[in-house]
Amino acid sequence: MAEPEVAPEALPVSSALAASPQVLIAASLFVALLAIAISLWLRRKSQSRGNTILFVGPPDAGKTAVLSTLVYRQTLPSHTSLQTNTSVLTLLNNKTVTLVDVPGHPRIRDQLLDHLSDAKAVIFVVDASTVSRNGAAVAEHLHKVLHAITSLPPSHTPPALLILAHKSDLLKTGAASAAAVPDQLAINRVRTVLERELEKRRVSQSGAVGIEGLGADGEESSEGAGLECNGPSGGSFKFAEWEGGEVEFLGTSVAVGEKVSAEEKSGGKGISELSQWLEELP
Amino acid sequence: MLDHCSIFHKGGLVLWSRSFTPAASQLAASSASPINWLIRDALIEGRAAEEKYEKDGYAVKWTFVNDLELIFVVAYQRILQLTYVEDLLASLKTVFVKLFQPFLTTFVASLHAVNNRAVGTVNGSAELTTWNFAKAFEGWDTVFDQLLKRLEGEAAADRKARLRSVPRIAIDSESPGSSDVDTAPTESPNMAQDEQQIARNVQALKNRLRGRGGRRGGRGMARTDSGSGRESYPNSDSDSTLKKKPKKVQRKWENGSITESDMASLDYSSDKPNDTDAQNRGSLNVNALVDEASLGTRTKDGLYEVKDWDFGKNTGDADAVISEALNATSKVPATSGSMGALGSIFARLTGSKVLSEDDLKPVLEAMKQHLMKKNVAKDISEKVCEGVGESLVGKKVGGFQTTNAAVRQALSNSITRILTPKTSTDLLLSIRTKLSSPLSSTQQRLPYSITFVGVNGVGKSTNLSKVCFWLIQNGFRVLIAACDTFRSGAVEQLRVHVRNLGMLGMNGAGDSKGRVELYERGYGKDAAGIAKEAIAYGRDNDFDVVLIDTAGRMQDNEPLMRALAKLVSVNNPDKILFVGEALVGNEAVDQLTKFDRALRDFSSSGAVGKGRGIDGMLVTKWDTVDDKVGAALSMTYVTGQPIVFVGTGQTYTDLRQLRVANVVSAILSD
Structure with missing residues (x-):
């Protein structure tokens, strides 16, 4: 035919x-x-913008799910991503931002660097329900992100960093803390685990004699940098005292197959806080 | 039969999926689903050209649609020999793309919203409400069912045709048992009914075509029964018991031996015109089995045509599409060929040149030769190039990008992926983590142990001493266990290294005596025992790290490989580093696979199940190969493990970490 x-x-x-x-x-x-x-x-048009929102984080944290919830107003089921997703989101005030979802697999997560230079914000998505189990791997990834942000040229305005404690609905709340909001619980857990693991990395790398990279010409700063802190806690790593800028936390959850309606259900706040945060970005 | 089928975008969003069993649907929802493993272990690592992937008892097959960035995946139980899966994937691909092309194009554009055009399509507020995926793909369920049914039917018919050539008995025993034509229980009852009807139609058509027009004999009936499978069984069974009560006495249910006459009475597979009962039964059941409403039409030539399946409003042409997809896949290249060279130039200029397999073939061949010139093992360069080809066929090359450049770019991406470690290579951190991990009061802290394995003469001892030097510089106390009890001079060699390292000092200040020691027990002893003693000694004497030097061995020498596996299983070292030389070519693949497999197979004696494999590689003699660094690619491809260190010279400081970008540019440089 x-x-x-x-x-x-x-x-x-x-x-x-x-x-x-x-x-x-x-x-x-x-x-x-x-x-x-x-x-x-x-x-020229695309470069002059620089209003990209980057979604990074370990695999299976829910980056693609959050992206689909924001863009398509519904949470599509998703598999491990093989490539970067780029979508445009129109905010309520008719501004548009580009959302970039960078895969979290260790072999391809370095694509982050391609997008970082025109990023307005970086959202690090963490699976709050599994972070206590694989904290070390998550911290390694976050360390890379922090390092990348701090090694941007000084003339560049550093992007805002938001750590998203995702899947807060899957968190098993004990009887004692049942009263607490799951989002808050997720945030606390993610913050504690990540601070502990990053502190471990900082201690291990401070004063260590690294191995030279093959054929490195010295222009590349060492991998260990990016965790510097100054504050009352004597240099140990705290998000509040991180030198690279302010770090914010939010707890979110999405349910696969669900459509986001204007009126949110009473149980979890879903991603409404995230949408609000995106609205308020300068 | 099938367990799971899924259609998804390369970015991860699932467009459509279905699980056929509850267990599979539960698994599919978790992050450990076979499809996620497929992506992580095979597709991201550049193994896309492999035929299938197996994990946890599932076999997974896949196919790409590169211009729409879709992946079609089917997962099924590994023990099943499903012959039709590839056909199913191929036809799913064609039909799905044909039916939903406009929607898919918009969808993919919305995931590549870099320019204004795409913004426009996604932007409008009206557009937002139209992202109704359930509605967009409605009707696909039915199409899928029909497609699956057809292929399963074909496979079953195939099998039957093969069986028919053997003696009758075989058919008799086979046809009642051929209920595996049936799909696994589907989720909705009305779907089951659909399948039943489809099966009937297919069967009716077959019978017509066989030239048995007019009245259906007992044979056609019996075949319909067995063909429509489990769903129709209860139905027809109750029918027949109702209609022929007197016959029922003859039925024998016991599992005893089957006599010739039993077989004859159960044999409905041939025409028995004399058997009036069967004839009656046949005519009675024809009405029950052929639904008047879905009866097909008869053309003028007397050819019976199955009624088009009712898909819902928008998919009336699905049947045509399916049949087209099933028998005309070879037409696709022909249409592009008709445009001629001029057309292809024009298409390239307008930026819509679609890469075909023929375009890619010469370029990929050249790339393969190039990789082999860079000392990449032959098998590996073939596989890598196939994987690149797989990801490029059907892709549009924009503007002025030549095929060559596109392939080069894809190859560079693929090599970068393969070389980038997927696990942490931060040895210091993992040592510190182990040393500072909380212990129960009865436990004593074990030192961090690293075992060096490899074939003869690759530089295990030399590079062990380099690693030792680096660890000392970082303030660890290191014990070297001389477990090479075979080669003469091995222990003495290590002794010299320890003496030197002891005198060199840490950070240039003072000597580092006491920071490094050698644990030796002479020659000819059991290496596993010495290593165990060394770790115990290190624990008692407060050493942080134990480096275990083993004797070199050829990968084919099974007794020696077993001894090595024993050393590993007895001592369970924290890291097993494979030491290989950068000079190695095709041999690298063999060495690594055999070391890895031997370690896994022979060290898995315990209840732990899977044994330990290699955790990382140390590539030595890097300074001798200039830019022919293909061995690094071969090694990482084979094991999937990272290259932890690179040895680049004769002094203790000649240890480097691999920079992926450097290696990639070295491999691709001309």
Whole structure:
């Protein structure tokens, strides 16, 4: 079926072009120039923006789910991501931001660096229900992110950093703390675990003799940096005293297959706080 | 049969999925689903060209649609030999893309919203409400069912055709048992009914085509029964018991031996015109089994046509699409070929050039040769290039990017992925974590132990001493266990190293006597025992790290490999480093696979189940290979483990960490 439809369409085009090679050359030159102009224009346009919101974090933390909830107003089921998702979100005040969801797999998470330079905010998504089990791995990832933020050139305004204690609904609340809001509980747990693990990393790397990178020319700063703190706690790592800037925390949860309606249910606040945080970003 | 089927975007969002068993649907929802493992272990590591992936008793097969960035995955129990899965994937791919192309294009564009055009499509407030995925893919369930049914039917028919050639008895015993034509219990009852009806239609069609037009004999009936599988069983069974009460006495239910006459009476697979009972039964059941409403139409030539399946409003053409997909997959390249070279140039200029397998073949071949020139093992370069090809076929190359450049870019990405470690390579941190981990009061702190393994003469002892030097610089007390009790001079070599290291001092200040010691028990002893004693000695004398030097051995020497596995299982070291030289070519694959497998197989004697494999690699003699650093790629590809250190010279400070970007550029440089 498809063939007879295509053939008559293709034939006149090729025969007309073949008849006059000059026309072909001229046309192709014109198209080429047009393409260059358009691509340059688009590139300039996209670079001048710098209002990207980056979603980073370990795999299975829920980055893609949060992105789909924000963009499609419903939480689609998701698998481990293989590549970066980029979507545009229109906020209530008619501003648009670009949301970039960087996969969390260790082998591809370095794609973060490609997007960091035009990031307005970095949202580090953590699975609050499993963070106490794999805290070390999460901290390693967060360390990389912190390091990347602090090693941005000083002229660059550092992006706001938000740590999202996601899946707060899966957190098992003990009888004693049942009264506490699950979001708050999730935030506390994530903060405690990450501070402990990052402190471990900081201690281990301070004063350690590292191994030179192969063929490193010295322009690359050491991997260990990025955890400097100054404050009353004597240099030990606290998010409140981190030198790279302010760190905020939020607790969220989404339910797969659910549609986000205007009126949120009473139980969990879902991601409404996150949407609000995005609205309030300068 | 199938356990799970899923269609998802490369970014992770699932467009459609279905689990066929409750266990599978539970598993699919968790992060440990076989599909997630497939992505993490195979697709991200550049193994996309492999045929299937197995994990936890599941076999997973997949296929890509690169221009829409979709992945189609089917998971099933590994023990089943499902022959139709590949056909199913291929036809799912074609049909799904055909049916939902416009929606999918918008969807993918919304995930690549970098330019204004995409902003426009996603932006409008009206657009937001139209992201109704359930509605967009409605009807697909039915199409999927039909497709699956058809392929399963074909597979079953295939099997039957093969069985028919063997003696009759085999058929008799087989046809009642062929209920595996049936899908696993599906989730909704009305779906089951659909399948039943489809099966009937298919069966009716088959019978017509076989030239048995007109009245259906007993044979057609019996086949329909067995063909429609489990769902139809209770139905037809009750029918027949109602209709022929007197016959019921003859039925024998015991499991005793089957006599010839039993077989004959149970044999409905051939025409028995004399058997009036069967004839009656047949005519009675025909009405029950062929639903008047869904009866097909008869064309002028007398050909019976199955009625089009009612998919709902928008999918009326699904049947046509399916049949087209099933028998005309080879047409696709032909249409692009008709455009000719001029058309392809034009397409490239307008930025819509779609890469075909033929375009890629020469470029990939050249890339493969290039990788092999860089000392990447042959198998590995083939697999890497296949994986790259897999991810590029069907992709559009924009603007002025040549095929060559696109392949180069994809290859560079793929190599970077393979080389980037997936586990932490921070040895210092893991040593410190172990040393500071809380202990119960009865336990004594064990030192962190690292075992160096490898073939002969790759530099295990030399690089062990370099690692030792580095650890001393970081303030650890290190014990070296001389477990090479075979090669003469091995212990003396280590003794010299320990003496040197003791005199070198830490951070340039003072000597580091007491920071490093050698634990030796001479030659000819059992290495596993010496290592155990060394760890005990280290524990009692407050050492932080024990470095275990083992004798070099060829990977094929099973007694020696067993001895090594014993050392590992007895002492359970924290890290097992494989030492390999950068000079190695094709041999790297063999060495690593065999070391890894031997360690896993032979050290898994305990109840722990899976044995330990290699945790990381140390590549030595890096300074001798210039930019032919392919061994690094081969090694990481084979094991999936990171290269922890690189040895680059003869002095204690010649130990480096791998920089992925450097290696990638070295491999790709001309």
